[in-house]
Amino acid sequence: MAISLRTSRVCSEKTFPAPLVDGALEGTQGRKSYGDPFSTSGTHAPSGAVRPRAVEEVQEVVKLANKHKVCLWTVSRGKNLGYGRSSSVVKGCVILDLHRMNKIVEVNEEYGYAIVEPGVSFFDLYEEIQRRGQNLWPSVPAIGWGSVLGNTMDRGFGYTPNGEHSQSQCGMEVVLPNGELLRTGMGAMKDNKTFSLYKGGFGPTLDGLFYQSNFGIVTKIGMHITPAPEAYATLEVSVPKEADLIPLTGTLSDLMRRSIILNSPSIANIFRIALTSKVPEVHAKLAQYMEPNSYVPYDVLEEIRAEHNWGFWKAYFSLYGSVEMLPALIQTVQRAFSTIPAEIKEEEIPYSGIQTLAPLGIVDSRSEKGGAHVDFSPIVPPSGRELYQWYLTAKQRTIAAKFDFFADFHVYPRYVVGIELVIYTLREEARVLELCRNLLHDGAEQGYMEYRTHVRYMDQIAAKVDFNDGAFNKFTRRLKDVLDPNGVLSPGKSGIWNEGVP
Ligand SMILES: Cc1cc2nc3c(=O)[nH]c(=O)nc-3n(C[C@H](O)[C@H](O)[C@H](O)COP(=O)(O)OP(=O)(O)OC[C@H]3O[C@@H](n4cnc5c(N)ncnc54)[C@H](O)[C@@H]3O)c2cc1C
Incomplete structure (x- = not known):
């Protein structure tokens, strides 16, 4: 087996012309080039690509990278849309x-x-799983073309009860920066029969070191999958007023803490409800405003809401159980929402692990094809009170920047991932960058940090990790120096650099 990297140039902004490199899996609008299709700047553009087929080839590539001091940026399928796709921190x-x-x-x-x-x-x-006729419902994120492993490494999530991927991961195989192969958990013992059954292993849990980091290249993971339930129902809960976000979120997270709801409810605001509706008149009305440098005014959204009797907020989730349990679960949810003016509907389309690409369409909704989006994703406590406060600040920022607020909030028992998805056109990139910087600043002022981010903001977020004079960052730098002294693996990922760099 002979592998050679196509370039031996050192990763440095000064020496790299950053050409367009092809050969990536096909992405939006049929593009096959590496990098971020949602950006016109070449600041994070890669210079080449290598596509091994086997673990031994990955080991070989890493050894060559060390020898020639070439830095690598790992992707699994490179579909990280909204977070930089296959662009690297270092150009x-x-x-x-x-x-x-x-x-x-x-x-x-x-x-x-x-x-x-x-x-x-x-x-x-x-x-x-379908081909084998197995009775399992694998996790399904909004779009199914991403990598199970890559999505998990960036702490992504899907919508079945095992949808919190980092929690469902069990057992990991990793190529270390020196080319050595490591297995974690029970896999650390050769031929152990519980690699994907028991997460802990013996001694420290190493898996966390490889999440959102640059300490290794993960080449296999075990993932727990939800057995197909005997019975399930998908519910929608709508509430009419903006401030109803508080009881809606609080009630949902309480039901999750009590294990009545097992998958993460997604909460949409009126803009998202209107945009993803299938009503042509609504789309025609939105289209009058959804152009560069403009947003849909809230009195227009209110008009649409009242006309169609929609909620200002809508939560979607499913209930899973045995045939005997399901009616009781539905009754429990109805009782929990009986004190707030919520409308509960049973949906016909279930959260049943069926994969789709449908949500990708929203990216092009701002009057021009070739649209883009970026996600801003803070972790907020789950009572609803804190989420509402944060939402009001973020909404004002978004309106001031002339964008629409698209809520994609995900409720968990003890936190909410408050995703704001900003749709923009490439002509508006400068304004969207400024908006994201402001959102980051405001979030930090309120005591919140993002669970995941675009390569562009990794240093900015790492700079907020400041407890005890940045002890966390000092620790990760020390680890980086020990594990990867040449700094060849994904430099700058999550703000982790070797000592003395940049
Ligand atoms: C409309 C829309 C909806 C979306 N919905 C969701 C959603 O519901 N849930 C969700 O989680 N995301 C969502 N996303 C974001 C994103 O598209 C997915 O998370 C996607 O799965 C990520 O791409 P990937 O799986 O190919 O990961 P990759 O791009 O391959 O990897 C992501 C990152 O993980 C790290 N990584 C990857 N592989 C390895 C490895 N082998 N070893 C070490 N580190 C590695 C790298 O830093 C890499 O940059 C959505 C995006 C859009 C546009």
């Missing part, structure tokens, strides 16, 4: 694209888990 990295490593190593129906390589998409896993 000129070589993308280590693992999409050709696409084996589904095992799917265990009895215990409900799968072991997958980085190239396996949510579609692939779903289709394989």
